[in-house]
Amino acid sequence: MRRALVLSLVATTLAACALDPAPVPTAQKGSARALGVYTTDLESDLERQAYDALARDARRREHRFLDAADPGHLARAIRVEQADLEAGVHSPEEIFQLGAQIFHATFTPAMGYGGKDRPHLARFHEGRRGGPDAMRCDSCHWRGGPGGAGDAADNTYLAGDGDRQSSALARNPPSLVGAGFVELVAREMSGELARARDALVGKAKAEGKPARGPLVAKGVAFGELEARPDGALDGTSLLGVDTDLVVKPFGWKGHFASLRDVVEDELNIHHGMQSTWLVTHGEPARIGSFGGTDPDGDGVADEIREGQVTALALFLAMQEVPVVDPPEDQDHIVHLGAGEARFHALGCASCHIPALPLDSAVYSLPSREGGAEVRVDLAADAAAPRITPPFDGGPLRVYLYSDLKRHDMGPGLAEKQADRGVRPGTFLTRPLWGVARSRPYLHDARAPTLEDAILLHGGEAQAARDAFAALSESERADLRVFLTSLTRARRLSVP
Numbered sequence: 001m002r003r004a005l006v007l008s009l010v011a012t013t014l015a016a017c018a019l020d021p022a023p024v025p026t027a028q029k030g031s032a033r034a035l036g037v038y039t040t041d042l043e044s045d046l047e048r049q050a051y052d053a054l055a056r057d058a059r060r061r062e063h064r065f066l067d068a069a070d071p072g073h074l075a076r077a078i079r080v081e082q083a084d085l086e087a088g089v090h091s092p093e094e095i096f097q098l099g100a101q102i103f104h105a106t107f108t109p110a111m112g113y114g115g116k117d118r119p120h121l122a123r124f125h126e127g128r129r130g131g132p133d134a135m136r137c138d139s140c141h142w143r144g145g146p147g148g149a150g151d152a153a154d155n156t157y158l159a160g161d162g163d164r165q166s167s168a169l170a171r172n173p174p175s176l177v178g179a180g181f182v183e184l185v186a187r188e189m190s191g192e193l194a195r196a197r198d199a200l201v202g203k204a205k206a207e208g209k210p211a212r213g214p215l216v217a218k219g220v221a222f223g224e225l226e227a228r229p230d231g232a233l234d235g236t237s238l239l240g241v242d243t244d245l246v247v248k249p250f251g252w253k254g255h256f257a258s259l260r261d262v263v264e265d266e267l268n269i270h271h272g273m274q275s276t277w278l279v280t281h282g283e284p285a286r287i288g289s290f291g292g293t294d295p296d297g298d299g300v301a302d303e304i305r306e307g308q309v310t311a312l313a314l315f316l317a318m319q320e321v322p323v324v325d326p327p328e329d330q331d332h333i334v335h336l337g338a339g340e341a342r343f344h345a346l347g348c349a350s351c352h353i354p355a356l357p358l359d360s361a362v363y364s365l366p367s368r369e370g371g372a373e374v375r376v377d378l379a380a381d382a383a384a385p386r387i388t389p390p391f392d393g394g395p396l397r398v399y400l401y402s403d404l405k406r407h408d409m410g411p412g413l414a415e416k417q418a419d420r421g422v423r424p425g426t427f428l429t430r431p432l433w434g435v436a437r438s439r440p441y442l443h444d445a446r447a448p449t450l451e452d453a454i455l456l457h458g459g460e461a462q463a464a465r466d467a468f469a470a471l472s473e474s475e476r477a478d479l480r481v482f483l484t485s486l487t488r489a490r491r492l493s494v495p
Helices: 002-011 014-019 046-069 073-077 082-086 092-103 179-207 259-271 276-281 306-317 330-345 450-455 459-469 473-484
Strands: 124-126 156-160 169-171 211-217 220-227 356-358 362-365 374-377 396-398 406-408 426-428
Touching: 046 073, 082 306, 092 306, 092 374, 156 259, 179 211, 179 220, 179 259, 179 306, 179 356, 179 362, 179 396, 259 276, 259 306, 276 306, 306 362, 306 374, 330 473, 406 459, 450 459, 450 473
Parallel strands: 124 156
Antiparallel strands: 156 169, 211 220, 356 396, 362 374, 406 426
């Protein structure tokens, strides 16, 4: 009876009216809760989750009526001032809500959507300018829950001639769960690599001859670097990282070091929404050639303010941590245990490293306007479920199942062209946490199942792929059950 009630509540939005939600107040400065739609909490009771989801839907509907009566209401509601964020006007919960509103907002021409020299919608992008190809962030990031992956139909086609799919690079929207911790791990790895580089430079200068040594961060090997007495560096033996030694954990090819960079690039490419920072610092090939404060020539300046970039980046950083959800059936539990052992035996864990240590869970965004940085403790204030410290003490462990390196994946996955300097067959190791809720798989969504994705591996993963292919059906089932346990907490939502 209880289960039937929950399913009934989730199946329809009409019942939202019966909940008699409280009147929705007008958004006020310093009060993100005026929007009152999203929260970092996760109610464990599914029936309560269903009622909460319907209440959120009722509030969203009410805001649409407000926008109909007062055009521009929603656009004004998602305006966020950087000075307020730096001054601590908003709590972490409120920042999360503000970022969520931007993530779920529909961008319109009046807000700056698109550009004068861009089509209204473009399936196949032209150069670095992008489409635009969507009006909302959540149009493509939805599968498995808020900030999730996209379906194959959500693929975007980048850096083409604007006309032919064959000219473009296919990209499936990746899941954003745990994104803040991914960036924090990458930041600390970059710091370790920089310190190793500086030590080699110091040694070369002190000894008056070249110094060569391995680069290792959090136990992950990034090849070798040679420093010369004049300070010059030879990075020809580096592996999986650029010569700047900055670990870039975002993008299928590993192009972005920070969520803030991701936010600005994706808003520009997919929506034609340009941040004030990008307008000031971006090159014409990326932002348009009309110049001034409106380089895309659409008649709208100040499309995305710095505060909105910060709020959206923090919303992504505060996404939940994926979980391991074991099966209840005893036979399946046996499969899971055997599958985890097989994951290591096949060599999958050499790139998809189960866990990396993290010194600090504090996510900070330095000000680009000369003010204070904005900080959020992800262990305390991120969306639930949150990271938990090890029972035996020691540093936090981030179970992302990735080494955050680029690898050669072989000719089968190689594209027709390089992507911003990264070779056609080279891709970043995708984190596997939450993987059960993020299909389809691979950069272009060609793999409908995890088994298909494994069998398409090549290059550096060829040996592990061949070992998997040689398994019996029962042995493959072990690995499939293990990977299926890498999922997200259940959240009921009204579409």
